Structure formats: structure tokens, C-alpha cells
Amino acid sequence: MDSRVVITGMGVVAPNGVGLDAFRKAVKNGISGIRHDPDMERLDFSCHITGKPELSTELISEYFTNLELRNFNASGITYGVMAGMDAWKDAGMEISSGEEPDWDSGTIFGAGTSGIARFREAIYKTDEMQGRRLGSTVVAQTMVSGVSAYLGGKLGLGNQVTTNSSACITGAESILLAYERIKAGRAVRMIAGSTSDSGPYIWGGFDAMKVCNYKHNDDPEAGSRPMSASASGFVPSSGAGALVLESLESAIARGAKIYAEVLGGHINSGGQRGTGSMTAPNSTAVQRCIKNAIKEAGITAAEIDVINGHLTATSKDALEIENWSIALQRKGADFPYINSLKSTIGHCLSASGSIESVASVLQISEGFIFPNINCEDLHPEIKTVIDSQRIPTKLLNKDINILAKASFGFGDVNACLIFKKY
């Protein structure tokens, strides 16, 4: 029989909170992590506001050795390793110190790029004919699987150790891949997560596409406005989230704390056909993804209490709400509660799905619905589909049984996960 899969540990490095406690507090209170970014301004980008986790060198040195930190310049690996190790510890797992790897445990830790700042240094050195002076760590820091390789080594993971990459669904995808592996009995536990680098070398490309907000440079915390009539682009950000997924059998045997159960989910692509393109979603595929996730989780649309949306704060938010409404066949006051963490942390790109899943699972396990900020002027098209009270702007303390989390990404890719209270 297939294993049931539960979440037994979580770790997070987010713009508005590093570590589960700080993050929980920020999420519940609608505290923004969006700040003015002097680098983006100096480099003359339109958007001068971003979200970056605030890390001290002391904190980083609790996770990395001095040797590892020599010539180290890979923010995504820093965030991912910290979140992953925190999740492992939170799950009550030991770090194996012996010669034998932990064959039952692995990681699927996604990323969009790796060590982009280190890559830049290496490119300059190469072009200056200094290629022989690159040193030994350029590859480990710039290979996209760098984050899973570092994490696997630190924890002695002996099962699958890999990195997935699928734009903004990366984090949600990592959870579904890990779930499937455990369900099929190929691993007992997997750290699922994702990370995203910081800095102008990753964010600049989005700014150049004119998809980032440049209208709130003087008021950073008001800049990320999902579902708002005045939403005018996303705020680029970074960080990492990690969840330990484990077979229910193993979690019970260990006496582990169980945050929630993963019922399943679905991933698909619109094939960049119809309304779909590299950057725009094919609505038929989005609706199909949500419907199939519900089917694969063995629930009905009526059972969904809360949706944690993708909702980036672009003109596409209204379309996302419409797609949810059509897929669930629910509207007005009958629509589930819906929120977007991007209002406080911006769009963490490849890390968004995992950080937002950590927030989603906290809501289930602790019985609250976090507030949306910056949507006091709700988009009129959204109001025609759902009742505005379904979009809480204040913290609601409420028991949640089932939550649906979706992420949508460049390449016309979609992911939808279903979490349930355990």
C-alpha cells in the first residue's frame, strides 16, 4: 500500500523573518520585509524596492565552516542550507556523523540560478585571462544543484539528492516530487524546498521586462499589492523555504510532531498554446491543474477552506481568481478564504512556492489565516467574482481542514498542492 505523507519539520529564511518563530510572527501580523534597495537604484533600474532576508555573519557561521566561507558568494545556497538544516533540526532529526550516509533520507531542493554573484566574478576573471586563478569552489557554488549538494553533504543524506528547476513553481514542485517519492516507498523522508539568489543580477532581468513595480520606490512596504486595483507589478525578493516530508509510519514511529498531511497535488503545463506563452498562463491548463490536484488528493472542491494563491501583484491577479472560481465552481461568499504572502515578502521567484508553503502549513497546524496587506483598494474585477470578505485583511483565528496552494511560472507551468490538517 502507498505511504501517507506528512510534514514533520520546517525551516525558512524569508525577507520578513529568518527562522520559523520570526517568520510566524511576521506572517500573522502582516509585517512587510520589503525595503529600499540601494543597488537597484545605483544601477538605474526602475524598481528600487526588494525583499532580502537579513542575515548576520555570526548566524551564517553557525551553518558554514570558515573554509566553506572562503571566497563564498552564493546567497541562494546560504538561504537554502540554513532553511534545510533548520527544517531537519525542527523535525527532530540528528546529523549523522558516522561514515554511513542516511540511506532513507534525501532532498529535492529547487533553485532558479545558483551563486549568480559568484558566477559574475568568475566570468570577469576568465575574461581577464585569470581563468587558472578561479579556485576550487566556482563549480560547487554556481552549479544549479549547489544547494542540494551542500545540504546533502552537511546532513549526510544517502537517498536522492537533487535540484529541480521550473521557474516560479519550483518550490511547489519540489514538495510534490518529494511526496511522490515517499509515497512510492523509495524514501522515508525528504527535505523538499527551494531557494532563490539575491541581487541585481537576478532581479534586473525582471525589471527590464517591465514586470516589477516602480511606483512605490518611496514607500517600499506598500509596494507589493496583490489583488489591489493599484497593483502595478511584483516586487522581486529572495530567500528559501524547506519542509521535511516523511512517511506517516516513520513519523509515528519516531514520535515526531506532525504539522499537516500532504494529500497530493498536480503539475502541468499549458504548452504555451492558446492564451499561454512563455510569460502568460493558459487558463485552461491552470483550471485543469487545480481540478486534477483536487481529484488526486481525493477531496472535493467544496472541502477547501483556504487558498494560498500565486497572486504576484500584476494585472494577472484577477485572472487567477477567475481561474480558481471556475475550477472550484465556487464564487461570491461561497469562495474559500484566499491570501497571498507576496503582499509582505514580494515575489521570491524560485523560492516562492516553498516559503509560501511553509506559511500555508503554519496556518493549518496553528489554525489561523494570515492577513493580506496593501489590498484595501480591491481590484474591481476580483470583486465581481468573489466576496471581498473572503480576502482577509486582518488576522483570522480559524480552524482550517484543507488548504490549496498553487504556484504558476514562466514557461506556462502550473502546480497545485493540497494540504490537510492531521
Added chain:
Amino acid sequence: MNNSELLEKLKPIVANYAHNKEAIDDITEHTDFINDLKINSANLVDVVLDIEEEFGIEIDNLSMEKMLTVSAAIEIIEGKLKEKNDR
């Protein structure tokens, strides 16, 4: 620069990469970088780059391959310093 002066300059460089920190105190010309100091073989190129910087020399690929012990390193550094001074 005599051998013991060279060794003193070499010590802090290899110490950065040695996983066996205790062995640094007992370092002699016979010390093996990988077996005694437990330096990860991938880090040997970093040791060479740091030596190049410290002594203002350039170490060719062939010499680099031979640089597995303190005595080999000292011999190569001395050779390169001599080449430099003879120029």
C-alpha cells in the same frame, strides 16, 4: 629565505584548508597535505593559488601535481624563487 622560514610562511596557508587542525602544530617537511593534514584534494589548487600570491611566483601545472607534501612544496617554491631572482 631558509627552509624553516619558508615553513613558517607555509603554515598559515595550509592551516586554512586543513581538516586536521592539530597536525598543523606538528608540521614538518615530511607532512603530507592529504594524508596528514586531511586537506580535501580539491582544495590543493587553492593552496597553490595562495602560495603564488604569498611568494609572488607562478607555479606551472606539472609542479602543481607534485605538490603533495611540505617538502615538495618547499622545493618547488625555492626553485621558483630562484628562477625569479635569476631573471
